[in-house]
Amino acid sequence: MKRTKHPPTPESITSLEKQLSEFRATHPVRTRLPDWLWQAAVALARQHGVYAVAHPLRLDYVGLKRRMGRTAPTVRMEKRDRVKSTGFVELVAPALASSRSDTCMIEFESAGGGKMRVHWPAQVPPDWPSLLRAWREAEA
Numbered sequence: 820m821k822r823t824k825h826p827p828t829p830e831s832i833t834s835l836e837k838q839l840s841e842f843r844a845t846h847p848v849r850t851r852l853p854d855w856l857w858q859a860a861v862a863l864a865r866q867h868g869v870y871a872v873a874h875p876l877r878l879d880y881v882g883l884k885r886r887m888g889r890t891a892p893t894v895r896m897e898k899r900d901r902v903k904s905t906g907f908v909e910l911v912a913p914a915l916a917s918s919r920s921d922t923c924m925i926e927f928e929s930a931g932g933g934k935m936r937v938h939w940p941a942q943v944p945p946d947w948p949s950l951l952r953a954w955r956e957a958e959a
Contacts, residue, residue, distance in 0.1 A: 828875055829867060831863055831866075832863055832867065832871070832872060832875055832876065833875075835856070835859050835860065835863060835876060836875055836876055838856065838859075839852075839856060839876055839877075842856065857883075857886055860872055860873075860876060860878055860883055860886075861883065861886050861887050864883055864884075864887055865887065869883055869884050869887065921940060922938055922939065922940055923938070923939055923940075924936060924937065924938045924939075925937050927951075927954065929954075933954070933957075935950075935954050937950060
């Protein structure tokens with residue numbers, strides 16, 4: 820089995836790793852890490868990614884991710900690794916007066932600018948999975 824080479828660990832992570840080693844050497848096992856160490860790890864995770872920081876520092880991945888809050892790490896990914904984001908989806912309930920009509924309409928707009936509008940009788944819902952699959956295939 821051939822091993823892949825990992826990129827070298829950035830100096831900032833190595834520096835924090837030394838500080839963590841010192842802390843761990845001078846405190847009993849299972850001692851909580853001080854906030855300043857967690858804050859430094861969070862800052863590095865925002866820059867390099869959660870796993871890239873948690874693994875070499877032997878930190879709890881989930882704990883580090885939780886401390887990061889809602890903001891996502893800014894990690895540069897290769898073009899082939901990028902996932903298209905869906906963006907914002909707005910669902911608007913029909914007004915009471917218009918809910919009595921016998922047709923419904925919904926519009927979709929992709930991140931690439933493509934649009935799809937679907938009209939159907941209110942009593943019969945369309946086959947959503949097939950419609951969305953066909954639209955995605957047409958967008959690709």
